[in-house]
Amino acid sequence: MLIQFVAENFLSFKDETVFNLIATSDKRHPDHINRNNSPNIDILKIAAVYGANASGKSNLINTIEFARDFIIFGTRGDETISTIPFRLDSDCINKPSKFQFLFCHKNQIYDYGFVVGKNQIYEEWLFIKSNRNFKRMYERITTKAGKNKYEFGPSLVRKTSKKKYLRYSYEMEGTRVNQLFLTEAFNRNIHEIDPVMNWFKYTLVILSPNSRYSALELRAKQDKKFNKFLCQLLKIADTGIENVSTDIENLDFNKQFPDMPENIEKQIKDSVNNDKGILISDGEKQYAISKTDDNKLILVKLKMQHKGKDDILIDFKFDEESEGTQRLIHLAPAFADLLESEKVYFIDELDRRLHPNLSKSLIELYLELHIKKKNRQLIFVTHESNLLDLNYFRRDEIWFVEKDKMGTSHISSLSDFKIRSDLNVKNGYLKGRFGAIPFIGDIERLGWLK
Structure with missing residues (x-):
């Protein structure tokens, strides 16, 4: 399950942006929480993302998709990396982008991330949680000269395992500056990282508004x-x-x-x-x-x-x-998969081409059939305001994306706002109390009515 995603300087996310799915102390809908004794962490099973058109809702999903695809497919030769830094600030264009995933897979918590520019990986790290602390599997820094400086932790390989340590060092030193070591290690059959790569390949699924299930x-x-x-x-x-x-x-x-x-x-x-x-x-x-x-x-x-x-x-x-x-x-395959297997689904514009009542019915179906299952998550982007109801969701499950005057997207959770427990969230949202709605200018100034 996804615990937290962090991005910086990519698409409309100029500043460090944190999408956090750790449950708060909200007492509503306790069955919406995936409770883990080992590791001891409570993770939300569902989240809804709202915002005006062009606010950056889809960019949140596109950012996650870029990072996932880069991890899975990597690069070839001296291929340029297709990063898209924030373009509305000239200081950001030549700066690298940052991506970080904190996730739980097979009862293990991993912290994986990287900092990347057009031509090279600047930083990359993988940690695994053991008891209360995170322990290094590996860290890597690539110099401007293209040399990999790295350090392995015993969770990946011990120095006393000389043959294996030499082999892993050889693979790290041979990893191209435009290639993630995670990708290279998987391709080179370094099996200690298989659970991490398998989470990105098989558990994390992203559906665009036009996605078609090929099979x-x-x-x-x-x-x-x-x-x-x-x-x-x-x-x-x-x-x-x-x-x-x-x-x-x-x-x-x-x-x-x-x-x-x-x-x-x-x-x-x-x-x-x-x-x-x-x-x-x-x-x-x-x-x-x-x-x-x-x-x-x-x-x-x-x-x-x-x-x-x-x-x-x-x-x-x-x-x-x-x-x-x-x-x-x-x-339909997404909702069928969530019943049968441990998946994390991101669906952009869930309500695309669907009647509002049908969108609502799909979420009701998930809440009725899927919410009792462990290790499943559904995160969806929508405009459907009828779902903005605390009878359906906890406050920490409702997210808003808003763009400021400089074109930077910011995300916040309803739990960040001090609201009454009986508040009509839908009305508050449509009145702009939480931002994330379009600002409609004076139509008369457009001259259309003359």
């Missing part, structure tokens, strides 16, 4: 439990869909992909197995390809069934459904 057709075909969850969700949402199934079509490359090179066709045939299919794209459409028990390749397509006259089920293609229904279907 949707194959999962609907192969995962009966997910298919049942999806059908129930669509019924609860009153979409009119009675059932979701898959259509199977024999794959004929000469007919369906006549221009595909033979070597690509062979790669596809070699890649598909009976357990998992693959996805390919022709630049316009995405195709799900699977294999039957008798080793025949097939195309898998989603099929929605609506009830027509005399209760007859009528088939509809996925593309024939409304944009709101399509968005809901692509969000």
Whole structure:
């Protein structure tokens, strides 16, 4: 679970910005807290982020996504690092950006972070919490000359383990100035850091407003439990869909992909197995390809069934459904995953294309089904003010993002404000009590009414 994220000098976050998910002493909704005895820390399971358009809400998620992707994919050769420092202050443009994650994974708390510029990593560190203190796994500083100065801690390797210590030192010294050691160590099979990298690769999931779940057709075909969850969700949402199934079509490359090179066709045939299919794209459409028990390749397509006259089920293609229904279907895997596994989901613009009541129902579903599960988190960005209700959330779960006159984004929690326990948070927010709403100028000054 994410405990805290810190960013500085990236996108609209000029100053050090802290997004903290440690529970306060608020007594509301105690079931919203993930209580850990080992380690002893209380972490929030859900958070909602509000703010005006262009306030920096999405930048919070984009910043986390940049750091995650840089950790996972790294760089090649002398590739420039695509950092985006704060641009509205000339003093910041040539300064490095800072990213730091404090998170809990497999009952261990890690502190991982780095300071990075366009051409190099300046600092990098990884600590693991032991009892009350954090112990170094490694620290690294890269000089302007490109030399790695570093120190390992016994949590990673002891100096008495001479062979291993020499090997890890060799890998550190050979890490390029534009590459994180965490990325390099994972690629070089230094397994002590596997839990850290696996958290970024498999636990931390980020969905943009236009995210599409790429394995949707194959999962609907192969995962009966997910298919049942999806059908129930669509019924609860009153979409009119009675059932979701898959259509199977024999794959004929000469007919369906006549221009595909033979070597690509062979790669596809070699890649598909009976357990998992693959996805390919022709630049316009995405195709799900699977294999039957008798080793025949097939195309898998989603099929929605609506009830027509005399209760007859009528088939509809996925593309024939409304944009709101399509968005809901692509969000369904996130909520299914949160039921089944330990995940941290960031969803930008949860309410995109969704009716306000449907957005509310999704959160109610999470609070009813998921909140009792341990080691799950949902952090979402929204404009939906109907969710600003202390009957749904604790004060420390509601966050606001606001941009000042200099274009710098600042984030704050409702728990930072002194409010009455019976306050109508929605009304207070819409009246600007917590900031994070647009300032609308005088329309007459625009001259539109003349």
